[in-house]
Amino acid sequence: MANVGIVIVSHSPKIAEGAADMVRQMVGDSVNLAYAGGDPGGGLGTSVPSIRDAIDRAWSEAGVAVLVDLGGAETNSEMAIEMLDAERRDRVVVCNAPIVEGAVMAATEASGGSTLEAVRRTAEELSPQ
Amino acid sequence: MTPEHLHKLIVAVADAVIAHADELTELDQAIGDGDHGVNMRRGFEAVRADAAATAEKPLPDALKAIGTQLVMKVGGASGPLYGTLFLALGKTIAPDASNIAAAFAAAVQAVEARGKSHPGQKTLLDVLAPVQAALADGGPHLPARLPIVAAAAADATVPMLATRGRASFLGERSIGHMDPGARSSALMIASLCRALEELDLG
Amino acid sequence: MRDSPATEQATDSAELVNAVGLHARPSVKLTQLAKTFACRVEIALSADGPWVDAKSPVKVMRVKAPCGAVLHVRASGPGAAAAAQALMALVRGGFGEPSHEPADLSHG
Numbered sequence: 001m002a003n004v005g006i007v008i009v010s011h012s013p014k015i016a017e018g019a020a021d022m023v024r025q026m027v028g029d030s031v032n033l034a035y036a037g038g039d040p041g042g043g044l045g046t047s048v049p050s051i052r053d054a055i056d057r058a059w060s061e062a063g064v065a066v067l068v069d070l071g072g073a074e075t076n077s078e079m080a081i082e083m084l085d086a087e088r089r090d091r092v093v094v095c096n097a098p099i100v101e102g103a104v105m106a107a108t109e110a111s112g113g114s115t116l117e118a119v120r121r122t123a124e125e126l127s128p129q
Numbered sequence: 130m131t132p133e134h135l136h137k138l139i140v141a142v143a144d145a146v147i148a149h150a151d152e153l154t155e156l157d158q159a160i161g162d163g164d165h166g167v168n169m170r171r172g173f174e175a176v177r178a179d180a181a182a183t184a185e186k187p188l189p190d191a192l193k194a195i196g197t198q199l200v201m202k203v204g205g206a207s208g209p210l211y212g213t214l215f216l217a218l219g220k221t222i223a224p225d226a227s228n229i230a231a232a233f234a235a236a237v238q239a240v241e242a243r244g245k246s247h248p249g250q251k252t253l254l255d256v257l258a259p260v261q262a263a264l265a266d267g268g269p270h271l272p273a274r275l276p277i278v279a280a281a282a283a284d285a286t287v288p289m290l291a292t293r294g295r296a297s298f299l300g301e302r303s304i305g306h307m308d309p310g311a312r313s314s315a316l317m318i319a320s321l322c323r324a325l326e327e328l329d330l331g
Numbered sequence: 332m333r334d335s336p337a338t339e340q341a342t343d344s345a346e347l348v349n350a351v352g353l354h355a356r357p358s359v360k361l362t363q364l365a366k367t368f369a370c371r372v373e374i375a376l377s378a379d380g381p382w383v384d385a386k387s388p389v390k391v392m393r394v395k396a397p398c399g400a401v402l403h404v405r406a407s408g409p410g411a412a413a414a415a416q417a418l419m420a421l422v423r424g425g426f427g428e429p430s431h432e433p434a435d436l437s438h439g
Contacts, residue, residue: 043164044164112386
């Protein structure tokens, strides 16, 4: 079974790219990784089509864990997930975790072949309860 | 409803949002991140550009098409929220709009679920919910009354404390400003009702 | 659940020699290595514990051991000896990172 993929969604394309760089450097390339940042007009924000594309790029049969920053990133990610095909929809989760640390932790967990649920749990260990 | 009628309604709503984009931006600069006007204008310019093709579709499909465009083009949190409103309307409404009250109720519920929010948190729901209630109550002259309900509901967000969305980061400082999403909802409802009255379909 | 006496057990220890100690990147490497073994693998800063799951990136990162600290490992289950050995080899090898403070370029 392939490793769970990771998607990073930030309002800022630079934050998304930088967080993805950190994951690549720290965790290596054994997990699929993609990021989305910026609104449809190129400003700060998030966009459903670019999130959907990132999920496509990071797609794994084991599923995809999505790390987000502020409010709209979560709402847009949930919208993007809902617009996926029915058989993919249930294999993508948004993690309630800080974006950078959550992405590194989730990717580390994923690199060991853990399930989507385990990857999400590890990322969410970082969140204040 | 003919394609011509539907076209007129779509254009009326899109034009109203586009014309008030700067006002929405100003409201959002006070308590949000200042992008509501720009985002909504981008979305409704796309809706307007496709209005002729959209109007040829049966009403449910036309609403879904508008919802998809808003999801794809608006961005921010408003894209998925307004997108969900139209997508859910399209999913429930009858082609002749005879069940508009029930469909609108379902759509408002879908927006609540999408935003994990409920009325009273200084959001677009504070306009959508009272409009939905008035629509459910029915009675005469709805197209004349609903804009009044919507405007009053938008005004009522001014003293509210935001507990959802970007404005909630401001805490008490969110008090004293109208919610931009409430304003854009009221605008859309007013322009739609006015166009319905002009068509004399209401 | 207690392990049966027949369960393979192993303990070992090694000094952290890389400059940053058990920081973020080394933590990730250690976790990834631990995950390649089926047995239970734990680490601690003392032979008495407290022991943390070496396969949990979050818990390993919270250990925050500096350069010079001694890291203890204990493993139990199939492949325990190999796991303890591999983890300590990673630590002794400085996680493949510089073992001394990098040259201070500001005085160069």
